[in-house]
Every structure is written in C-alpha cells, then in structure tokens.
Amino acid sequence: MAKQLDYHSLREVFTRFQDAEPEPRGELEHVNAFTLVVAVALSAQATDAGVNKATRSLFKIADTPEKMLALGEEGLVEHIRTIGLYRNKAKNVMKLSRILVEDYDGEVPNSRAALQSLPGVGRKTANVVLNMWWHYPAQAVDTHIFRVGNRTGICPGKDVIATERAIEDNVPVDFQQHAHHWLILHGRYTCVARKPKCPACLIRDLCQFEEKTL
Structure with a gap:
C-alpha cells in the first residue's frame, strides 16, 4: 500500500484530471x-x-x-x-x-x-x-478505484470502505463530485491491473507506485 499523498500533491493530481476531462460521466446508459x-x-x-x-x-x-x-x-x-x-x-x-x-x-x-x-x-x-442522479459527492469505490488508490497513494485503504473514507477525508472538496469518475476512468484506461500505462500517465511524477512500467 502506497503512502497517502499530501494535500498539495492531491490538488495537483485532480487539477490534471479535471483539465483532461472537465465533466467526466459514468458510462452506464439510463433515462431516470x-x-x-x-x-x-x-x-x-x-x-x-x-x-x-x-x-x-x-x-x-x-x-x-x-x-x-x-x-x-x-x-x-x-x-x-x-x-x-x-x-x-x-x-x-x-x-x-x-x-x-x-x-x-x-x-x-x-x-x-x-x-x-x-x-x-x-x-x-x-x-x-x-x-x-442527485449530484451528492458520494464515492463509489470499485476494483479500479481500490487499485489506483492503493497503487498511487491518492486514496490508500485496506478495504473499499477505507478507500472511500480516504477520498472523503483527503481529496479537496472542490474535486469530490467527480473524484470517483476520474479515478475509475484512470484505472480503466491508464492505470490498468496487469501492465499500467505509466509512460502515458498524467500523474506519473506524483504517483507513489515503485514498479512503474517503462
């Protein structure tokens, strides 16, 4: 488990995520x-x-x-x-x-x-x-977020509840609404399970993962 990133590093992480994808959306289609x-x-x-x-x-x-x-x-x-x-x-x-x-x-x-x-x-x-639906800053922690959180130090935790709490407690409030979407997308497309795409990663220099791919 990586060490929890400090406040300034977390602000930089989510600023980069926001700049790359200002309005992330869940990918499940629904009408209500x-x-x-x-x-x-x-x-x-x-x-x-x-x-x-x-x-x-x-x-x-x-x-x-x-x-x-x-x-x-x-x-x-x-x-x-x-x-x-x-x-x-x-x-x-x-x-x-x-x-x-x-x-x-x-x-x-x-x-x-x-x-x-x-x-x-x-x-x-x-x-x-x-x-x-209700735009409440709830953090839905799945396997992608759990992996990314512990690998990078963004929101480390021994289980999904601890990871959820790490997001709520440490991520600056102005990023809370979209935090879990940014983390899911990062885990789904960049910080993948087997061979993370570290060279293409937006936060490579801030990430605590010691086994970065070349």
Missing part, C-alpha cells in the same frame, strides 16, 4: 433514477458496454418500477440474458421494483440506507446513484 439503479445493479461482474447493449431495448418499454413489474421476470430475462448472473439479477430487479412501488410510491429514495435496503443494491451501487 430507476433505470440508473437497474443498470448499476446489472453491472456487477459485467461490463458497462454489455449492460448498455442489453438495456437499450429494455428501458424503452420498462423505465419505471410499475412497467418493470408489468413486463415480468421472464420478460426481463429475455432482455438481459447476455449479462452474467442474469437469473439472480432479474429476481432482484423484480423485488426492488415491487418495494419501490409498495413502499416509495414508485420513486427511488435518495438516502444511502434506503437504497441499500433494496435487493441487489449495495453501498457501491447506492453511492453511484447518489452521485450520478
């Missing part, structure tokens, strides 16, 4: 809060591209919990069959749709605890929804 919850729940152990391919036709006919219930579990399965663990995910989507209708008048709640009470929705999913 409900479809965002569904898309993120479906994305577990699947690629965003694979989820988008499956949900483009799905969200045209089932963009509310009521419409999802009307479609039914087998109807949903037909749309998401190409996504890993589709059977279990379909069950969860139907369950969360019913809870939204019965307990929240068909609306997606905007508290982390309420979101996490929905089947198939964990802390990461809840944070994605809070950040992307």
